[in-house]
Amino acid sequence: MAAKRSKVPRFYFNFRSPYSWIAYRDLMDRYPDVAQAVEWHLWWEPDADGERRMAEHGHHFPYSAMSREKHLYILQDVRRLTADRGLAVSWPVDHDPVWEVPHLPYFLALDAGLGPAWIERVYRARWQEGRDICDRTTIADIAGELGLSAERAAAAADDEELRGGRGLRALLGLSEAGAFGVPFFTHGYDKFWGVDRLAAFVASVRSGSGSRPGSGARESPLTGVPEADFAAARSADPGHAGGCG
Template identity: 85%
Template structure:
């Protein structure tokens, strides 16, 4: 039986990608009504443990590593895009990053009603301040600024409830959506990839579709259905196979 599709528009956001950050800024600055309507879903490159857990559920991470040539192009492209928006980017240096470190605390912030504030602060730390957001001390400092427990936020990547529960559900959800790069937007069965597709996504959302459940402050991570034979809880009566949407010809998604 095919998987059910959410009718609510979704934004798959990622803290690593400069394109995701630019799309976030455009969404907040140019389309605040749509920012309030979408469901916010974190997207990150899983570590070896999360990749193993995804495979156990017959899913994979639908992303292909980018080439050196594309990486060099992105440096130029992002410089143009940020200059056009009046943003002064400060390029961070990633040394052995573990992306669960900045992304899993989002769920803690979400539960505290601070989801949007956490997203904004982490983006600012990485792209305007050039800080290492995979450094647990950085995440602890951000959490403390927001009034979240700093020790728990810093240790979120080691929290089995987050890692094996909501974190895994988030990864399975993006796999099911075929979110092969970021920024990635979905509206029913329609998919929009990249900063330049944001206006089309906005038009789709504004054209009369049902609104989402609210802003990032209230939207909850939506678990997909579990493949047969697993103990992964999801909506009853549904089953799906792993998405196969990575495109080797466009490795690296949109950054």
């Protein structure tokens, strides 16, 4: 199967991952020109209903839960990365999270011209204020601060139009892109995973490159793995020092 080319650079992000938050801060603070140039694509772990909808379209969510040992490592690693950047982090506690709750209202914010403001405020609530962003009260508060309908934002996870429309298209899109974790970046035929690959992604965007098959690009380390199986093969080990879910 031929590799798919992203015509514009893309940033796959979510609100759960500390690495996604750090990549967001680096883009905004260090590479604002690239932040303006990329397409921003939501990535979140769907609930059972979301997974069922994906399966009905012949797709699966390309991620599996990390081990306790890896989670403990990430706690240490994120402390190091945030200290290097002068960021104060307040680690949140998740209680039976439903990730549609903070992610689907993003589409409502986009419609109101407040997409960037929603991203900034939800990240800040989770990673710097330690708030539970899967609590609908938290989402209602954030929506109210931004001038959005608090009631509609809090109920976005129950909105059939959002779930079966833009929400489902976002999930199918990340599956098609092989985005097996976040932060995940694509440019041309090239894919970059993790905070530690952000600088390479930035260089690719600024240079206007984006290698083509047969153009001298490095081969995938998964020699012999078909493109269609790439996400499934990598999802067996979904986290490293610069990326997770």
